Amino acid sequence: MSTDYQQARESLGARLRELRLMRPGGKLTGPQLAGLLGWPHSKIYKLEGGKQTASREDLRAWTAAIGQPDAFDELAARLAGFETQIRSWRRQLSSGHRPVQERCNAEIDRTTIIHAWEESVVPGMIQNADYARHVFARYATLHDSPRDIEEAVRARAQRQEWLFRAGHRFHVLIWEAALRSLICPPSVLASQLDRLAGIIGMDTCELGIVPFTAPVKIVPANGFWILDDRLVMTEDWHAELWLDDASNIALYTKIWKTLRESAAYGADAHSIINAARSTLSSRG
Known part of the structure; x- marks a missing residue:
């Protein structure tokens, strides 16, 4: 995997973590967010750590669960930016x-x-x-x-x-x-x-x-x-x-x-x- 791609994925993960911790109703732990989404809690840490690439559906679910649906467009644009070049x-x-x-x-x-x-x-x-x-x-x-x-x-x-x-x-x-x-x-x-x-x-x-x-x-x-x-x-x-x-x-x-x-x-x-x-x- 290219360095540029991995850096972009890690940057997206860091933004996901930031949004989780800045949740309007109070920050969520990884396991708490995983519970709301019905995901294994390991998926939260993989996405935030840049170990796994989020899908658009993941981003939409994430922003809805933390009460910030308006953040979806920003995250989707980040995802599109690096997936335009590297298409798995x-x-x-x-x-x-x-x-x-x-x-x-x-x-x-x-x-x-x-x-x-x-x-x-x-x-x-x-x-x-x-x-x-x-x-x-x-x-x-x-x-x-x-x-x-x-x-x-x-x-x-x-x-x-x-x-x-x-x-x-x-x-x-x-x-x-x-x-x-x-x-x-x-x-x-x-x-x-x-x-x-x-x-x-x-x-x-x-x-x-x-x-x-x-x-x-x-x-x-x-x-x-x-x-x-x-x-x-x-x-x-x-x-x-x-x-x-x-x-x-x-x-x-x-x-x-x-x-x-x-x-x-x-x-x-x-x-x-x-x-x-x-x-x-x-x-x-």
Whole structure:
């Protein structure tokens, strides 16, 4: 968890404690407040100590129980402020993968130029349906989330219409590992590699592949997307980060440009894809 995120969570917890102690009718102890809310008293101390992130429902219940409902808007704004940047998968996927895909689609729809890097998976913008289906299934299992896989696949396919709009540019870099990772059956990966080969030469998509044998100036890790010059989207196992400050956008842009120095394009990229494809012919 990032230091900024944790500091913000601790600050919210300190404010919750302050409100509890400044209750108009007299301060409440943690166990007393827990009793009013029907919560285990440990939850009070976890929230106040920044060990657990409050939900909007928690904040509404808290402010009602201490007789200060007007404080809800302030607390909700604090929560929204740090959850805008760090969006836990547990919360995002509580309603399934389709809503997450639709929120991403909305951001991409208002974007003209995308710079993307993926080190271990084919980017969603150029996935075919069968490949996407297996990716969603793996993550649904990992996070024990609702398995709205077909709805998520359709939402992701809808995003790909962006590639066929005049004036758009998708500059994407992929590490060779993504061409060989069997997140799906070999036959599905073979079809996906054929799709990649067909994308080379599109006027809206510039595909570069960083081969295993290329010298690299930075560790090829941590996939991310830069939308115009306004937003970076990157993922970790526990959360997705949306970063809109100038310093982080500049950092990720520098990383993308550094990785690009090691990438192969055109016929050379075709050769890397064909080499990966040929290894699948005997696997079925």
